[in-house]
Amino acid sequence: MLEQEVTIRNESGFHARPAAIFVQTANKFKSAVYLAKDSKKVNGKSVLSLMSLAIPQNTKVKILVDGEDEKQALEELVDLFINNFMEDSGS
Amino acid sequence: MYKGIAASSGIAIAKAFLLQNKEVTIEQNQIEAKEIEKEREKFRQALVDTSEQLRQIKEKTEQEMGHDKGAIFAAHLMFLQDPMLVDEVENKIAIEKIKAVAAVKQVISGLEELFFNMEDNYMRERVADIKDVGRRLVNNLMGIEDNLLADIKEKVVIIALDLTPSDTAQMNKEYILGFATEIGGRTSHSAIMARTLEIPAVVGLGPTEIKSGDLVVIDGNEGIVIANPNEETLEFYQQKLENSKRENIELQKLVNLPSMTKDGHVVKLEANIGTPKDIKGLLAVGAEGVGLYRSEFLYMDRPELPSEEEQFQAYKIAAEQLEGKPVTIRTLDIGGDKKLPYLDLPEEMNPFLGFRAIRISLEKKEVFRQQLRAILRASAYGKIRIMYPMISNIEEIREANAILQEVRAELEEKNIAYDKGIKVGIMVEIPSAALIADIIAKEVDFFSIGTNDLCQYTLAVDRMNSKIAYLYQPFHPAVLRLIKMIIEAAHQEGKSAAMCGEMAGEPLASIVLLGLGLDEFSMSASSILIIRKLIRSISFVRSKEIADRVIQLATAEEIELFLKKIMEEMEEEQC
Numbered sequence: 001m002l003e004q005e006v007t008i009r010n011e012s013g014f015h016a017r018p019a020a021i022f023v024q025t026a027n028k029f030k031s032a033v034y035l036a037k038d039s040k041k042v043n044g045k046s047v048l049s050l051m052s053l054a055i056p057q058n059t060k061v062k063i064l065v066d067g068e069d070e071k072q073a074l075e076e077l078v079d080l081f082i083n084n085f086m087e088d089s090g091s
Numbered sequence: 092m093y094k095g096i097a098a099s100s101g102i103a104i105a106k107a108f109l110l111q112n113k114e115v116t117i118e119q120n121q122i123e124a125k126e127i128e129k130e131r132e133k134f135r136q137a138l139v140d141t142s143e144q145l146r147q148i149k150e151k152t153e154q155e156m157g158h159d160k161g162a163i164f165a166a167h168l169m170f171l172q173d174p175m176l177v178d179e180v181e182n183k184i185a186i187e188k189i190k191a192v193a194a195v196k197q198v199i200s201g202l203e204e205l206f207f208n209m210e211d212n213y214m215r216e217r218v219a220d221i222k223d224v225g226r227r228l229v230n231n232l233m234g235i236e237d238n239l240l241a242d243i244k245e246k247v248v249i250i251a252l253d254l255t256p257s258d259t260a261q262m263n264k265e266y267i268l269g270f271a272t273e274i275g276g277r278t279s280h281s282a283i284m285a286r287t288l289e290i291p292a293v294v295g296l297g298p299t300e301i302k303s304g305d306l307v308v309i310d311g312n313e314g315i316v317i318a319n320p321n322e323e324t325l326e327f328y329q330q331k332l333e334n335s336k337r338e339n340i341e342l343q344k345l346v347n348l349p350s351m352t353k354d355g356h357v358v359k360l361e362a363n364i365g366t367p368k369d370i371k372g373l374l375a376v377g378a379e380g381v382g383l384y385r386s387e388f389l390y391m392d393r394p395e396l397p398s399e400e401e402q403f404q405a406y407k408i409a410a411e412q413l414e415g416k417p418v419t420i421r422t423l424d425i426g427g428d429k430k431l432p433y434l435d436l437p438e439e440m441n442p443f444l445g446f447r448a449i450r451i452s453l454e455k456k457e458v459f460r461q462q463l464r465a466i467l468r469a470s471a472y473g474k475i476r477i478m479y480p481m482i483s484n485i486e487e488i489r490e491a492n493a494i495l496q497e498v499r500a501e502l503e504e505k506n507i508a509y510d511k512g513i514k515v516g517i518m519v520e521i522p523s524a525a526l527i528a529d530i531i532a533k534e535v536d537f538f539s540i541g542t543n544d545l546c547q548y549t550l551a552v553d554r555m556n557s558k559i560a561y562l563y564q565p566f567h568p569a570v571l572r573l574i575k576m577i578i579e580a581a582h583q584e585g586k587s588a589a590m591c592g593e594m595a596g597e598p599l600a601s602i603v604l605l606g607l608g609l610d611e612f613s614m615s616a617s618s619i620l621i622i623r624k625l626i627r628s629i630s631f632v633r634s635k636e637i638a639d640r641v642i643q644l645a646t647a648e649e650i651e652l653f654l655k656k657i658m659e660e661m662e663e664e665q666c
Contacts, residue, residue, distance in 0.1 A: 011396065012394075012433050016394045017395060020165065020166060023169065043175070047170065047173055048170060048175040049175050052206070052209070
């Protein structure tokens, strides 16, 4: 099990588009993926679960990955946050 | 017969299709243990069917309305693969021994509740998406044909209470010959879309008793809807339909001719567009540019702001396809009746007098800057002009221009190409701007008169309020006098005067506007050839005489009567 803390920087928070990109990326891997905010931990392969966390901009969340390809998965998922899910905000 | 407001011209005769969403009731929910697998199988099949339908809708929407409009259906597709929906339903079927359709309804309503109770406005609005997906699933499970507009495969006219932007986005012109709505006015969203799609429409009908399958005539010229017409009436309208087809053929001959009066005065007839997909239509009628590119459509019907890249692409396509003809991009014009959920705009008592258009841009500077960057970058690919909406004073222009200057400097520093001679103008739609047009003209490159708002603000008439619709008079002498002032002020400084409001495409008004010296007329593509025909059949000298006379008349009614008489005379001269 690997985990890493990240911050969502997108202007409108972790909304449908970033959530969808996150799930698409998570689904490429066999590992189980979770996203945790405060004490809540949800399935990282479910857009609805991710959206239900209602994560606003500049919130810290934790990505947890567990499985055979966890290292690669965590790297790619963290990259999404670093690149603001390919949006232009924050510039 | 029902009388409404003529929203989009033309005549449509077809069977009525009533747009309404049915509630599905289920009689027997419980199943035997041995039926569990069968119900699960049904559910999986419904997922497959629903995905297929959504993929088709998404593809069609992307092709016809642009990539961004399809995004909402991509989100719907992801819901169909979501464990929170799929696993939950499968478990429920087994544990509670209930039918798939009952399980779907329960899980969907649980999700609706979860999102409905969230604090975030945006998330609460996702309830509509969840409902939509749930409705499709239930319909597929029950074998009910979904009466969504995109699924219509026979020629019909739509009768509805009102149509949302996503309803109109899904319309296929091949099958949907026209529509009529019970509410709305000439400038409501559905009416504008009808003119963009060039299908006949009547709005603001009030309650009707039209049933699905009734034969219906929609007369978008007169604002009349007739259900089950008698033979005589039907024949009358069929004849009219034939005539208009013939007229169309005549008008087609004017596509490549200049918009020039008999005595050689040339004006420009341009089109108003909402998305790049409208360009094909305007080129087909020989439009001489885009007088109004409503950039707000790029921002609407989506969960978040469009990226700079997305905007750049949309503007670039327009610039390229117009091949050097001007493309006038109006910066974000929202507020009033146009809301963006993700910008979290406050509810207002008087939205039309509130936080909208340039006022929003000057506060949300990052959003504005991003749009200006996209516009400037696209200006390297054709002839783009920038237009600020809702200007009420000089300070707003100076502030907007200062931001524009910053963005220009930034691009220059990064060595990014843009048109350094780009023209910057304003919409004149607030009386205060019209009254100081002579001062403003020194600081801008052009004016474009927005008559819808100019009328509304000058006459203090809410254009959405059907009770006072009779007071909304574009021919009110006060409005015409303001227009005259604006045009003269522009010419005084050697600048051009355009109009992108509804009035520019009205035959009666166009003669007066021509006579007042208007340089550019921007309208729905469907009006261009009609106006060109008119301009080519009159002399500039005569139109000036008409305008001089009209400006002295006392009431809108007198003016309209006078112009109608002139039109009749002109028609007789041609015979």
